[in-house]
Amino acid sequence: MKIIDRPSYHRRLFFIAAIWNIAIAITLTSFSLFWKQALSIVIDPAFIPDSMFWLQLFMNLVFCFGLGYYWVSQDHFKNHAVIVMAIIGKTIVFLIISYYLAIGHATILAFLIGLCDFIFAGLFVEDLIEIRSG
Numbered sequence: 001m002k003i004i005d006r007p008s009y010h011r012r013l014f015f016i017a018a019i020w021n022i023a024i025a026i027t028l029t030s031f032s033l034f035w036k037q038a039l040s041i042v043i044d045p046a047f048i049p050d051s052m053f054w055l056q057l058f059m060n061l062v063f064c065f066g067l068g069y070y071w072v073s074q075d076h077f078k079n080h081a082v083i084v085m086a087i088i089g090k091t092i093v094f095l096i097i098s099y100y101l102a103i104g105h106a107t108i109l110a111f112l113i114g115l116c117d118f119i120f121a122g123l124f125v126e127d128l129i130e131i132r133s134g
Contacts, residue, residue, distance in 0.1 A: 007076065010127055014073035017086070017120050021066030024113065025059040032056055042110035065089060076131060083131075087124045094118035 031038040032052035039048050039055075068082040097114030100106035 006130060010076040010131070011073045013123055013127060014069045014076070017124075018066045018069035018073060020116070020120070021062050021069060025063035025066060028062075029056055029059040032059075040107075042107055042113070044105050044107065047105045080128065080131070083124055083128050087121045087128070090117040090121035090124070094121070 028039070028042070032055045036048065036052065037045065065086065068079070069086065072079045072082050072086075094114040094117050097106055097110050101108070101111045
């Protein structure tokens with residue numbers, strides 16, 4: 001007997017991940033355009049560069065990953081490669097943020113955001129295993 005409805009869980013997990021990514025992308029892009037000093041919630045103010053080119057490019061990718069998660073939420077029988085990319089991407093983001101926290105360039109809030117990504121990566125691994133065994 002299954003305790004949870006796997007297809008429903010899968011849809012919700014990836015839909016929430018899509019909202020998470022898109023919200024972060026829009027928020028940090030908006031900060032970079034209109035209120036650059038607000039970025040100090042995630043980056044030590046001493047390390048905020050003059051150009052936001054790097055951040056806006058990265059947030060574009062975060063947004064695109066969010067779209068990918070939305071597509072996965074709509075059809076979990078397809079898009080397994082997107083799930084693998086998500087696992088790799090979210091793990092790398094966590095590792096990079098952890099490194100920058102350790103050297104004093106990132107804030108605890110940035111680390112917590114990265115930790116949420118790492119938790120998503122773990123949930124994605126579990127979900128992918130279930131999908132493939134299923």
